């Protein structure tokens with residue numbers, strides 16, 4: 001699949017928020033709810049956004065801005081900017097080309113892409129559509145042999161890193177999705193989990209606790225087990241606590257992703273930008289720390305980098321681009337974010353990623 005020219009996008013589309021409006025017009029109510037909803041009354045979703053407003057940028061003038069760049073090497077993957085597409089399940093809900101379109105866009109913009117275990121396209125086909133190495137997001141399944149086979153498939157298909165998500169042993173209660181009556185349309189399913197037998201039946205009166213699903217939920221020992229399965233770098237996604245970060249590093253993982261799953265799993269959590277400093281301090285530079293949640297602009301990205309993140313992932317922003325205009329929409333979203341980041345870097349006097357630190361921020365009272 002070739003990337004259509006960006007000139008196809010109307011010049012009035014200037015920001016990620018513009019894409020949100022376009023996506024909403026194009027999607028049915030159920031798909032919109034699945035792709036955008038958060039848990040409960042969505043206070044975590046709101047916090048992820050409002051957390052960024054607690055920091056402002058400190059402009060610095062007349063500095064030498066020559067030779068600047070946003071390029072970065074992460075786990076052997078060269079990125080044009082510290083921006084990756086977050087793992088997002090069932091992308092065919094947003095556009096018929098689904099994950100294939102996202103992979104084409106990520107390759108064209110030299111951005112990272114993390115492919116979900118719950119992708120709606122085979123992970124081998126997504127890797128084949130990309131011209132840059134992708135990372136594979138792993139949900140450890142109740143059937144560990146099936147999990148082992150998934151990791152082997154990802155390695156064989158050329159994925160360059162494993163991102164193990166640890167914050168969703170169960171789905172969140174997304175009330176907005178329930179109210180919208182969301183159901184998967186025919187033809188959209190987790191194709192990479194075909195052949196996985198369901199967990200044994202729960203007792204009739206069991207809701208979640210005490211069910212075989214939760215009994216088999218991943219534990220710390222599983223990180224050590226995963227380490228034995230693959231030589232690929234392993235990142236742990238879904239860390240919101242400094243002690244958990246330290247424990248993950250001690251288990252031999254290679255990177256941390258500070259994330260509350262975009263507010264989709266548990267309501268009433270702090271913003272990821274609020275949790276980031278504690279986790280950066282706990283990790284103490286031993287492994288790279290990445291972050292996602294609520295990032296909608298280049299200034300948001302800048303703030304995370306200033307607080308110690310090495311790179312960011314974006315979820316809903318690229319889903320909006322995908323729904324609005326397929327691969328070209330995703331590519332445009334990535335370009336907007338990078339362009340906004342570069343302006344923020346230039347006007348704060350930080351021509352390189354290494355130059356960005358907390359001196360570039362002001363804490364709002």
Ligand SMILES: Cc1cc2nc3c(=O)[nH]c(=O)nc-3n(C[C@H](O)[C@H](O)[C@H](O)COP(=O)(O)O)c2cc1C
Nearest residue numbers: 035086087088089116165261262293294314315316
């Ligand atoms: C529709 C949707 C599906 C998602 N599916 C996954 C998934 O399969 N695996 C995962 O680790 N995270 C998943 N996430 C969470 C994202 O990877 C990411 O943490 C979150 O979207 C970041 O917040 P943002 O949407 O505000 O950028 C999903 C998010 C959305 C919006």
Ligand SMILES: CCCCCCC(=O)C(=O)O
Nearest residue numbers: 089118168169170171264
């Ligand atoms: C048991 C967790 C399933 C999560 C499926 C996809 C996801 O992460 C999300 O929708 O968010």
